[in-house]
Amino acid sequence: MTSRKPRAVPDAPPRVILGPESLSDAQFRTAVGAIDHQVDARYAWDTGVAISRFLQGLKAGEIWARYCRQCRRTLVPPRMFCEECFRPNDRWVRVADTGTVNTFSICYIRWDMVKLDDPELPFVLTLDGIDNMAGFMHKLGEVAPDDVHIGMQVEAVWKPEAERTGSILDIEHFRPRDAKLRKAKAGAKRKPAAKTRKAG
Amino acid sequence: MGQRVGVVGAGMTKFVRRANETGKELAWQAAKAALDDAGMTLDDIDCVAMGTAPDAFDGVHMKSEYLADGSGAWGKPYYRTYVGGGTGVFVTIQGWWQVASGQFDTCLVVAEEKMSSVQPHPQGAFITIFDNMIERELGPNLLWIFALEMNRYMQVHGLDKRDIAAVSVKNKRNAADHPAALLGQADITVEDVLNSETLAWPVQRLDVSPVTDGAVAVVLAAEHVAKRTTDKPVWVEGVGWHLDTAYWTNRDLYYPRYVEYAARQAYEMAGIREPRKEIHIAEPYDPFDYKELHHLEGLQLFEKGKAPEAMKDGVLNRDGDLPSCPSGGLLGVGNPIAAAGLMKIAELYWQLGGQAGARQVPGDPKKGVAQAWGDLMQVGTVVVMGR
Numbered sequence: 001m002t003s004r005k006p007r008a009v010p011d012a013p014p015r016v017i018l019g020p021e022s023l024s025d026a027q028f029r030t031a032v033g034a035i036d037h038q039v040d041a042r043y044a045w046d047t048g049v050a051i052s053r054f055l056q057g058l059k060a061g062e063i064w065a066r067y068c069r070q071c072r073r074t075l076v077p078p079r080m081f082c083e084e085c086f087r088p089n090d091r092w093v094r095v096a097d098t099g100t101v102n103t104f105s106i107c108y109i110r111w112d113m114v115k116l117d118d119p120e121l122p123f124v125l126t127l128d129g130i131d132n133m134a135g136f137m138h139k140l141g142e143v144a145p146d147d148v149h150i151g152m153q154v155e156a157v158w159k160p161e162a163e164r165t166g167s168i169l170d171i172e173h174f175r176p177r178d179a180k181l182r183k184a185k186a187g188a189k190r191k192p193a194a195k196t197r198k199a200g
Numbered sequence: 201m202g203q204r205v206g207v208v209g210a211g212m213t214k215f216v217r218r219a220n221e222t223g224k225e226l227a228w229q230a231a232k233a234a235l236d237d238a239g240m241t242l243d244d245i246d247c248v249a250m251g252t253a254p255d256a257f258d259g260v261h262m263k264s265e266y267l268a269d270g271s272g273a274w275g276k277p278y279y280r281t282y283v284g285g286g287t288g289v290f291v292t293i294q295g296w297w298q299v300a301s302g303q304f305d306t307c308l309v310v311a312e313e314k315m316s317s318v319q320p321h322p323q324g325a326f327i328t329i330f331d332n333m334i335e336r337e338l339g340p341n342l343l344w345i346f347a348l349e350m351n352r353y354m355q356v357h358g359l360d361k362r363d364i365a366a367v368s369v370k371n372k373r374n375a376a377d378h379p380a381a382l383l384g385q386a387d388i389t390v391e392d393v394l395n396s397e398t399l400a401w402p403v404q405r406l407d408v409s410p411v412t413d414g415a416v417a418v419v420l421a422a423e424h425v426a427k428r429t430t431d432k433p434v435w436v437e438g439v440g441w442h443l444d445t446a447y448w449t450n451r452d453l454y455y456p457r458y459v460e461y462a463a464r465q466a467y468e469m470a471g472i473r474e475p476r477k478e479i480h481i482a483e484p485y486d487p488f489d490y491k492e493l494h495h496l497e498g499l500q501l502f503e504k505g506k507a508p509e510a511m512k513d514g515v516l517n518r519d520g521d522l523p524s525c526p527s528g529g530l531l532g533v534g535n536p537i538a539a540a541g542l543m544k545i546a547e548l549y550w551q552l553g554g555q556a557g558a559r560q561v562p563g564d565p566k567k568g569v570a571q572a573w574g575d576l577m578q579v580g581t582v583v584v585m586g587r
Contacts, residue, residue, distance in 0.1 A: 012557035020219035105347030
């Protein structure tokens, strides 16, 4: 990073600035009267008609979709009405638990910006055997981050039946269908170089 | 279409990482500066439009009510709009409705954001963006969706990260001429961006705009008031907004269709048939460097996948053929969510009125477009301004 040189205030709008006063983190943490408060907000959600059936399917090791006959669309995540033709859609169909990587990331930070040694590999799954784009977000595993590419064929790795609870996490992760790309254990320590990396 | 509406004043606070001031104090600093700029007092204001992002940032329920006095809204018709990052441009559209309809002659539009209060990081509030049944259990963070979208955009068009990083450099350099900017830096280089820490590949630290506190305000007035108030009104000539499906894994993220629909609505209203020729300045939403390019394509200013080439050729520079984010954008000035969008409206007001000083786009620009984007990669809000 190049160093910052102090600069004169440029002649440009806004020409009148009424504030604010900028605080450093240390100033803020030690300020008299700064108030710390934790909101205790807890929720318990019904999963509704469509998603509860979807989650039951996951518990059984299966992926289920809704089909709209009018729009000829297979809907994953499933919903009981079609948002395009706005009518109730028609039936449940079981779909494959394989698909392709539509897009992915190699993420080195947790939600609170704490660094991760083993990067997470979130991706968007596009399910096989469906004409429209259908699928959901999940994570990749058993693969070196540098080997992941858009268009890679993947398959679900299910938790053992006894451990499934009816959750998106009943699928442990998705892994490459090509055994040559598989690693024994998920996650690699090596960071990708910060240079250009062409996907695919 | 009802009354013609002009922008007759603009004001903003400095954008900072953490302000000593409360949200309502920030809102007052921006609102007061805008009124002073318009040569008006609160008595001249008929109604107030407030734009501010989730209550979760502040831990204050219905924070528009909390912000009302700082926004000059007590005793006046007042309402809040919130469409995530799209808010700052959308609140301008909300203000425009009030005046264009003939219901009111003036509207004070205020956008405020204080992101520093939520602990340990605003990411904690952003998690609630994700679907609560099948996404949140995966432990997502907001960077994921940007990284996923950016990767898809790069892959579909075979783009080079270097051409995208150049956007961040351009904006931080532009922001060096902005007195209110948080991250103006005249000497930053593409290497700085490419060597910055990888957060969620392909997103690196300097590809992202910073967490920011700040506020912006503009005054809207009907034509008969505007002409009395200023000899440099800048007119709101077109407005558009559009929402795509929240089932974001069911659509191809490489192209922001919702921005296109919003832009077409605004261009049609403004009588613009060939945006690439008729728009002189663009202020697209740039929370990440790739987003600016993505949005320029959605705004019909470049063909799909061609905005990076324009960046490379210097077209988007302040002295280029189509200057983009001459303000310095979110990447340079800062990103207090709702306020950042309204900052773009303020920039067009200053630029098209010939008041932009050190930031002035040469060539007497007459028409500009501002755009913001938000929610789960699904909202496009667009305003065309001209004189």
